Amino acid sequence: MNPSVKKVGVMLLMWLLALSVIGGAAVAAEPRAVPPPVHSAASAPVVVVPVHQTIETGLEKFLQRAFREAELSRAMYIVLDIDTLGGRVDSAEEIGEAVRSSRIPVIAYVHGKAVSAGSYIALNAHAIVMEPGSSIGAAAVVDGAGKEVESAKVVAHWASEMRAAAELRGRDPRIAEAMVDKNAGVEMAAIHRTVQKGELVSLTAEEAVAVGYAEKIVKDLNEVLQYLNAADHPVQTIEPTPAEKLARFLTSPYVAALLLVIGLAGIAIELFVPGFGLPGILGLLGFGLYFFGHYMAGFAGIEDVVLFAIGAVLLVIEIFVPSFGILGIIGIACLFGSVVMAAYNTKQAAISLGIAFLIAAVVVAVVVKIFKHRGIWNRFILRERLDTDQxxxxxxxxxxxxxxxxxxxxxxxxxxxxxxxxxxxxxxxxxxxxxxxxxxxxxxxxxxxxxxxxxxxx
Incomplete structure (x- = not known):
């Protein structure tokens, strides 16, 4: 073969290969098709649901209500307006399940940060759009103190959940895994970036679009509606009610534990240091807010409140009508059972209750020592002395x-x-x-x- 012809053939082959690579990259960068709506009538609204706070059980209940209202409104799309640093993994998994099972297509609109559990929720959505300057990823599991969890079992579970969410929507699961597991590492050729072991993947809006983790970059909600071909449809924003906001606050782990401390210490002080006053009021208020928050969040029922009341009554009876501890033991069991049953996470509630009991015991001991002359035992002991000098x-x-x-x-x-x-x-x-x-x-x-x-x- 003529050398010149051979050289031209090689150059032509290389040119064709380059075109195929460029074409493939261009195809990869093309946004996915807009998910078809279930309801497309002109009156069908686009429901916008804000996700702007820590992901916890209260948010989960709010989103479930929002999804129900969207279904009743025969919504065209549900847009999750996401800006969160993450939160509880178990709550994120429940929310992710609600997103996946929604009959109405769910669009994740990231206009700030979708970090940790927030990235998992976004990956479960039917499509992701992001504002310039926003980011998604860095989904390592951390404990309550913000320290990264090193347990291989926990990391493997969360990484598998992230991979499954990515695969569900046709995204590269290796990137999702590298968002969780710093030992995974991944090469992202589309953005000429390699994440080495020891690092976690976090993507900007531009990078997310380039690697197929976001469909489009949008400036605001109006452009989200244009992307969904819903610019002419009404927009319905569902906000948390004041009761839901209060319930979210009251059911957070630290606040719930504090309410238990106040409740236990207040009631005990009022029983041992008679004179119905501030301790008793604070104790009743602490337990009342605990059960109110869990009831509004959908975790507690009226039966839990009744069980708590029975336990309190039995303890009072035990103090004035001794039963060799039988009524006291039953009363304590009722109190502990009602508090644990009213919680979303019974294991966490049991731990919080145990810690609250120890703290309350210390507080009660200090108060009783200071006000021992007013203790309830003084009702049964004659302490007056009939001295001649008096x-x-x-x-x-x-x-x-x-x-x-x-x-x-x-x-x-x-x-x-x-x-x-x-x-x-x-x-x-x-x-x-x-x-x-x-x-x-x-x-x-x-x-x-x-x-x-x-x-x-x-």
Whole structure:
């Protein structure tokens, strides 16, 4: 073969390969087709639901309500307006399930950060659009103190959840795994970036579009509607009610534990240091807010409140009508059971209750020590002293009789009666016998005891 022809053939082949790579990259960068709506009538609204706070159980219940209202409104799309740093993994998994099972297509609109659990929720959506400057990823599992969890089992579970969410929508699962597991590492050729082991993947809006993790970059909600071909449809924003906002606050782990401490300490102080006042009111308020928050969040039922009331009554009865501890044990079991049953996560509730009990015990011990003179036990113990210096005397004082003379009215063997100073007095000798009509003299007065001796004439 002619060398020049061979050279031209090689150049042509390389050119075709380059075109195929460029074309493939261009195809990869093309946004996915807009998910077809279930309801497309002109009156079908686009429901916007804000996700602007920590992901926890209260948010989960709010989103479930929002999805139900969107279904009742025959919404065209549900747009999750996401700007969150993440939160509870278990709540994120429940929310992700609600997103996946929604009959109405769900669009994740990231206009700030979709970090950690927030990225998982976004990956479950039917499509993701992002504002310039927004980001998605960095989904490592952290504990309550914000420290990254090193447990291989926990990391593997969360990584598998992220991979599954990515695969569900046709996204590269390796990138999702590298958002969770810093030992995964991944090469993203589309953005000429390799994430080494020891790093977590976090994507900007431009990078997310380039690697197929977002469909489009939008400036605002209006462009989201244009992307959905819904610019002419009404927009319905569903906000949390004041009760839901309060419930979200009250059911957060730290606040719930604090309410339990206040409830336990307040009630105990009121029982042991009588006088219904501030401790009792705070105790009832603490437990009341605990059950109100969990009831509004959909975790507690009226049966939990009734069980708690039964436990409180049994403890009060045990204090005033001792039953050898039987009623007290049943009452404590009812209280603990009601608190745990009312919680979303029973294991977490049991731990919080145990910690609250220990803290409350310390607080009660300190208060009882300070106000021990007002303790309930003082109702059963006579602590008043009838001292002479306080004006209390068992009988009229007889000290004035000391040295006085008199006559034995009865034989003194050794006790009897003598007439001293014109009045009859109960007297006693030092052990000697004194016959009747014998002259006596008072030699000692010991409280009510008058000691006499016979007068000896020389």
């Amino acid at each position: 004006g209390f005397v068992a009988s009229p004082p007889k000290t004035q009789l000391l040295g006085s003379s008199g006559v034995a009215v009865t034989p003194l063997r050794p006790s009897g009666i003598a007439e001293i100073g014109g009045r009859r007095v109960d007297v006693v000798t030092s052990g000697e016998f004194i016959p009747v009509h014998t002259e006596v003299v008072v030699i000692a007065v010991e409280g009510p005891r008058v000691v006499v001796s016979a007068v000896k004439h020389s």
